[in-house]
Amino acid sequence: MSDLAAALDIIGARWGMLIVERLLEGPQRYGDLQRDLGVPTNILTTRLRELETAGVLHRLPLHHNTRAYALTERGLALREAITALGRWGAGEV
Amino acid sequence: MSDLAAALDIIGARWGMLIVERLLEGPQRYGDLQRDLGVPTNILTTRLRELETAGVLHRLPLHHNTRAYALTERGLALREAITALGRWGAGEV
DNA sequence: GCCCACACTTGCAAAATGCAAGTGTGGACG
DNA sequence: CGTCCACACTTGCATTTTGCAAGTGTGGGC
Numbered sequence: 001m002s003d004l005a006a007a008l009d010i011i012g013a014r015w016g017m018l019i020v021e022r023l024l025e026g027p028q029r030y031g032d033l034q035r036d037l038g039v040p041t042n043i044l045t046t047r048l049r050e051l052e053t054a055g056v057l058h059r060l061p062l063h064h065n066t067r068a069y070a071l072t073e074r075g076l077a078l079r080e081a082i083t084a085l086g087r088w089g090a091g092e093v
Numbered sequence: 094m095s096d097l098a099a100a101l102d103i104i105g106a107r108w109g110m111l112i113v114e115r116l117l118e119g120p121q122r123y124g125d126l127q128r129d130l131g132v133p134t135n136i137l138t139t140r141l142r143e144l145e146t147a148g149v150l151h152r153l154p155l156h157h158n159t160r161a162y163a164l165t166e167r168g169l170a171l172r173e174a175i176t177a178l179g180r181w182g183a184g185e186v
Numbered sequence: 187g188c189c190c191a192c193a194c195t196t197g198c199a200a201a202a203t204g205c206a207a208g209t210g211t212g213g214a215c216g
Numbered sequence: 217c218g219t220c221c222a223c224a225c226t227t228g229c230a231t232t233t234t235g236c237a238a239g240t241g242t243g244g245g246c
Contacts, residue, residue, distance in 0.1 A: 001112075002114070002179070002182075003179040003180070003182040003183035004110060004111060004114050004175060004179040004182055004241090005104040005111060005182070006181025006182035006183070007178045007179065007181050008110060008111070008178075008182070010182075011227075012107070012110075013104075013202085014105070014202085015165045015203095015205070017097060017101060017105075018095075018097060018098060018101070020095050021095070024236085029223080029224090029225060030223070030224055031222085031224075035188090039204095039231095040203075040204050040205070040226085041205095041218060041225070041226090042203090042204080042226070042227085043204070044225090045224085045225060045226080046202095046203095055211090059163065062221095063212085063213085064211070064212045064213070064223095065210085065211055065212065065213095065223060065224060065225090066205065066212095066222090066224080067223095067224085073118055076130075077181055078181055081174060081177035081180075081181050082097060082172035082180075083100075083176075084173045084177050085097055085100045085174040086095070086096040086097040087096070087174075088100050088170055088171055088174050089095075089096040089097055089098070089099040089100025089101070089103075090096035090099070106233090107233085107234070115221095118212090119202085120226095121194055122192080122193090123192070123194075124191085124192060124193075127193095131236075131237065133237095134194070134236095135195075135196085135234090135235080135236090136195085136233090136234065136235070137194090138194060138195080139195085139234095142194095156243085156244085156246075157192095157243045158191095158192060158193060158218070158241085158242055158243060159191090159192060159193080159243095160193085166240050180223095182210090
């Protein structure tokens with residue numbers, strides 16, 4: 001499997017990159033991601049778990065049943081790739 | 094819709110980026126892409142049509158019923174984003 | 187005329203996605 | 217103490233996408 005395919009295996013699924021993009025702005029709570037991205041709640045749970053398993057993000061507990069999701073170093077390393085894609089999408093390339 | 098979402102709408106579907114990555118190496122024929130990527134043949138047809146419609150690639154006829162697919166300028170502009178993702182996938186980031 | 191490579195198309199099963207409604211937990215409020 | 221509410225999910229089911237496998241059509245070579 002090529003390097004690109006390996007990357008897509010981790011963040012290639014629908015919503016994966018959008019979640020990471022949002023987290024690049026700082027830690028977010030579940031509800032924030034849900035409302036801001038409009039991602040279905042069950043999918044969000046699935047993706048967050050996948051991304052956590054892949055070491056892209058981790059949970060940080062806030063209060064009782066409230067937590068935030070923040071990127072790990074590996075997750076933050078996606079910044080370059082994601083901004084490049086974003087600029088392409090904006091037609092500035 | 095954010096710029097990233099716009100980009101993913103075009104090349105975010107499964108196999109989309111892998112096809113573009115392959116075409117960055119030069120024009121390829123249908124059979125080449127099929128064998129090299131291992132993508133199902135019906136999906137390949139669908140993706141190529143979508144990418145052509147989106148202006149990422151175009152067909153160039155070779156012989157009778159043989160043609161090659163080549164990136165347009167817009168498609169070539171994806172190089173930066175795709176190599177960035179590839180490097181991330183390789184763990185070099 | 188027969189065969190083959192190439193580029194698809196078609197049919198159907200499996201998996202992913204999405205919507206909507208429900209669950210559980212702990213703090214706030216009275 | 218009891219009720220209410222926000223938050224983070226979970227569950228059930230319909231829709232859509234993906235994938236496999238087999239078939240179609242076309243033009244050139246022999």
